[in-house]
Amino acid sequence: MQKDRIMTIREYHDADLDGMIAIWNEVVEAGDAFPQEEPLTHETGTGFFASQTYVGVAVGEGGKIMGLYILHPNNIGRCGHIANASYAVSSSCRGQHIGEKLVLDCLEQAKAHGFGILQFNAVVEGNVHARHLYERLGFTQLGMIPGGFRMKDGSFANICPYFREIQIMS
Helix, strand or coil: EECCCEEEEEEHHHHHHHHHHHHHHHHHHHHHCCCCCCCCCCHHHHHHCCCCCCEEEEEEEHHEEEEEEEEEEEEHHHCCCEEEEEECCHHHHHCCHHHHHHHHHHHHHHHHCCCEEEEEEEECCCCCCHHHHHHHHCCCCCCEEEEEECCCCCCCCEEEEEEEEECCCC
């Protein structure tokens, strides 16, 4: 668990769901990072987050949910040791290195849950802050998929898959 004087990253609780859903939906509705097109309701969000292997939340003073991540298998069977994750930080909390702390906690949780690789399938090329963060944390870009992401305005953007081996973490 990552902790500093104003924020803790921990596993989510049901009481966190409304804050988590609001942040998740903010990213979905922006239409430039997550593949989902439909916002979560309380009912669908409860099921969605409960279905993940692990969900971490960044909690600030007063219990404010500042960001979150979901962790789950990227595939099944012979590829089940590869995890996938998504990250969301409230627009009102960006610029505070919360995303970095979420990724670092996610790597710890992935290892604790038996995953050997963390892979991101669809990082939008224009998401330069995320891409620089992943590269700084040792992720490797696997290439580029031209036009792999349909933006909210209907245009297409390239996506850049990334991966990092977890077992070699220091």
